[in-house]
Amino acid sequence: MGERLRLNFRFRLLFLALLVAAMSNHQIPALTEASLSLGALDPLRIKRLEEQASALRNSVICAFNQLLDLKDLNTGVHSTRLAEWGMRVGQELGLEEAELQNLEVAALLHDIGKVGIPDAILRKPTRLDPEEYALMKRHSEYGWAVLRMLPGFERAALDILHHHESFDGKGYPAGLKDTEIPVVSRIVCVIDAFDAMVSSRPYRKGLPYEEAVRRLTEASGTQFDPVVVRTFLSFAQAEMSTVFAAAGTSVSSAL
Ligand SMILES: [Fe+2]
Numbered sequence: 120m121g122e123r124l125r126l127n128f129r130f131r132l133l134f135l136a137l138l139v140a141a142m143s144n145h146q147i148p149a150l151t152e153a154s155l156s157l158g159a160l161d162p163l164r165i166k167r168l169e170e171q172a173s174a175l176r177n178s179v180i181c182a183f184n185q186l187l188d189l190k191d192l193n194t195g196v197h198s199t200r201l202a203e204w205g206m207r208v209g210q211e212l213g214l215e216e217a218e219l220q221n222l223e224v225a226a227l228l229h230d231i232g233k234v235g236i237p238d239a240i241l242r243k244p245t246r247l248d249p250e251e252y253a254l255m256k257r258h259s260e261y262g263w264a265v266l267r268m269l270p271g272f273e274r275a276a277l278d279i280l281h282h283h284e285s286f287d288g289k290g291y292p293a294g295l296k297d298t299e300i301p302v303v304s305r306i307v308c309v310i311d312a313f314d315a316m317v318s319s320r321p322y323r324k325g326l327p328y329e330e331a332v333r334r335l336t337e338a339s340g341t342q343f344d345p346v347v348v349r350t351f352l353s354f355a356q357a358e359m360s361t362v363f364a365a366a367g368t369s370v371s372s373a374l
Pocket residue numbers: 229230258282283311
């Protein structure tokens with residue numbers, strides 16, 4: 120119970136900090152005024168307000184990304200590049216612009232809820248016991264709980280909530296399956312799993328690229344949406360060497 124209260128307090132503090140930062144730029148009052156009298160605005164002013172809204176959205180993404188960095192939860196070049204690949208999968212699957220924007224947020228911030236997981240569990244070098252694993256699984260709910268409070272991020276929050284659902288219904292938190300799982304969540308699930316497989320951690324080396332592809336393909340149709348896996352691998356294979364060269368490693372050197 121004490122831990123829950125501490126987590127709630129941390130989340131509220133984080134949200135408050137973001138709100139204060141946004142208001143100090145006079146962006147939220149400007150948007151509120153605009154929404155009250157949008158009909159009377161000229162196209163130039165509307166364009167400026169849209170730019171302000173977009174800048175605010177990007178600031179929130181950057182702030183949360185820095186938070187992930189502080190907790191050492193980002194995997195550097197992999198995360199950014201894989202988020203880009205997630206967007207490409209989304210484009211190839213014909214997602215609309217609004218969905219692509221949610222996908223960008225969800226791909227970059229899907230694990231933001233891990234901020235609420237104790238370090239002893241996050242960094243445990245050995246297998247988690249059932250109680251620890253149950254707590255670790257809460258990170259998707261924690262991420263949803265934080266992001267849903269930000270105007271414009273509600274849909275991405277839901278996509279984050281479901282990023283550990285499994286295509287066969289054996290995932291968490293809701294046990295959704297197939298197309299019951301939001302398409303953005305299905306894409307993030309594949310991207311996230313691939314990133315986790317190929318990234319090195321202090322206590323283990325990442326898998327070689329070929330082995331990660333084998334595992335993705337093997338779990339296609341059970342854990343992962345087969346269409347997403349096929350789409351992802353159709354271009355990832357061709358570009359993989361560039362990505363790992365940028366990270367200072369090579370595809371075959373266990374990354
Ligand atoms: Fe996750």
